[in-house]
């Protein structure tokens with residue numbers, strides 16, 4: 604009988620508690636502090652940590668109710684050990700340690716990024732590997748090659764400045780649109796022309812290929828949008844909001860998919876998995892479909908509630924680690940904000 608694993612996720616602004624039995628999803632409960640960050644235009648770590656502390660107990664209770672289980676039915680606990688905001692991670696790890704020791708069950712500190720890939724296993728019985736994974740959220744933009752979820756993940760590249768979601772949030776802010784910026788820009792872009800303005804595609808020049816072939820940079824793009832708007836305003840021209848939004852979105856989507864498909868070709872892996880909150884983007888989804896089809900690459904997009912940060916993917920990864928014979932994490936493990944993707948489980 605597969606183990607019942609409770610997973611806790613607190614790396615950013617979502618307090619996620621999920622429960623799985625093997626790859627079967629029993630509960631996925633999420634509380635978000637997003638609204639509390641809105642007036643700052645981005646996640647404030649201290650506010651996120653405090654919100655996790657307040658939401659933790661109710662979210663655990665809600666997850667148990669959803670799964671129709673008691674605490675004593677839990678066979679193991681998994682928790683995000685990193686990467687993420689240190690203070691936020693510590694709240695989840697503290698709760699997980701308390702729970703695991705009170706229940707006398709093993710505890711697994713796991714990798715958030717690999718968790719995004721594990722989300723795919725909850726949507727089907729078995730995860731198909733190897734795969735390239737493009738993980739895009741407010742906190743990370745990472746390109747992974749995963750051969751074995753527990754033992755063999757490689758980070759091909761990541762953002763060297765802003766995360767993709769952060770770029771949406773910052774550009775939305777300078778355009779006077781709401782927070783979070785992704786949905787606001789998606790909406791503003793509906794009737795816009797994606798080719799109206801040619802914004803720069805970061806790290807895609809031939810000279811970038813050697814050192815940054817699979818890395819991303821969005822801060823130049825953000826500055827370019829700001830300068831473009833300033834120039835138009837200085838000339839007393841009205842800002843074509845829909846065209847700016849659509850052209851900006853196009854630049855982000857183009858870079859993300861060009862690099863992801865280049866990674867598929869480079870690794871001879873015709874499979875691409877998407878994860879992270881930016882996967883909600885309408886253009887990213889439609890272009891991913893079109894370009895993957897064109898390239899003969901199988902596209903996997905888990906349901907959105909499993910793409911955004913959640914505890915179910917952490918529980919799912921914990922279950923996979925247990926099945927693969929991973930050792931529980933040592934009792935003294937702590938938050939590792941920059942946890943390397945090679946460490947799926949903190950074993951020593």
Ligand code: KG4
Nearest residue numbers: 740741742768783784785786880881883884
């Ligand atoms: O994975 P997620 O919920 O977790 C955090 O990073 O907290 O991702 C949130 C991010 C935000 O930056 C938000 O602007 C972005 O995902 N996002 C989107 C869309 N919906 C959310 N970005 C682009 N288009 C969207 N439709």
Ligand code: ZN
Nearest residue numbers: 715740879912
């Ligand atoms: Zn994430």
